[in-house]
Ligand SMILES: Nc1nc2c(ncn2[C@@H]2O[C@H](COP(=O)(O)OP(=O)(O)OP(=O)(O)O)[C@@H](O)[C@H]2O)c(=O)[nH]1
């Protein structure tokens with residue numbers, strides 16, 4: 001199982017030099033230190049507006065405060081990540097319905113399987129729905145995952161109507177008293193209108209059987225995609241209002257600052273993070289754990305700043 005500390009090592013290494021300098025300053029921050037910090041944060045894919053906001057707050061925060069510099073930075077970063085409530089499967093409504101959307105190859109199918117596994121570990125009965133009917137492999141891939149997770153699966157034939165498969169899956173989940181239904185969808189470019197319309201149809205089909213909107217619509221964004229992912233997410237939001245984000249492939253990325261931009265620009269919480277390819281490599285997004293892993297442990301920090309003196 002990949003941990004936050006492991007997954008964020010590349011971004012942490014990238015940030016550590018500039019942060020160590022900031023942590024070491026005992027009086028105000030000089031222009032050089034601030035500039036280096038700004039460049040480093042931008043390089044880690046934090047958006048420009050957020051970088052400006054932070055450096056301004058840091059300059060102010062450094063004057064006359066009695067808390068450690070690490071604490072100021074920590075609170076600033078955690079504060080930028082929105083509500084600190086970690087996701088738990090709610091008791092109701094049943095079946096709790098999660099629609100997974102996103103562009104091609106971001107990790108939707110893997111995430112759907114990991115979510116089913118997460119629900120199983122919470123002693124729930126999930127059902128996986130494969131509405132990716134473009135490719136024969138779409139359904140097969142999710143069937144294989146369902147077997148590994150040991151959960152129910154409803155998969156459409158290649159060429160079947162994705163909305164009809166979504167309807168059948170919700171229907172099956174209701175008939176089988178499933179606690180959660182996780183609906184994987186085909187990857188689609190946000191610029192291809194017919195495919196985006198299909199997503200609207202899938203959503204309406206779910207609503208017609210469930211008699212309510214899907215409880216969650218989570219967009220899966222690949223951490224390596226940078227600012228373009230924000231544009232994609234906005235387009236998806238128009239067709240299927242997004243209630244949360246799953247950021248995948250954070251492991252190996254040196255641009256985990258992307259997560260801050262997502263929260264700031266989209267105004268929806270990050271619910272989960274993909275930290276690897278295995279079933280257990282999905283972490284409930286916890287702002288404090290995330291920031292701690294970015295900044296390194298306090299001990300590490302002491303050692304680092306000690307070295308620099
Ligand atoms: N390292 C890493 N790889 C991941 C993660 N999530 C998914 N992947 C990999 O990304 C690749 C694509 O994953 P899929 O789940 O098939 O992506 P998808 O969005 O369903 O793709 P399409 O259905 O073709 O749009 C696979 O090789 C996965 O193993 C992650 O968090 N970390």
Ligand SMILES: [Mg+2]
Nearest residue numbers: 108109132187
């Ligand atoms: Mg897929």
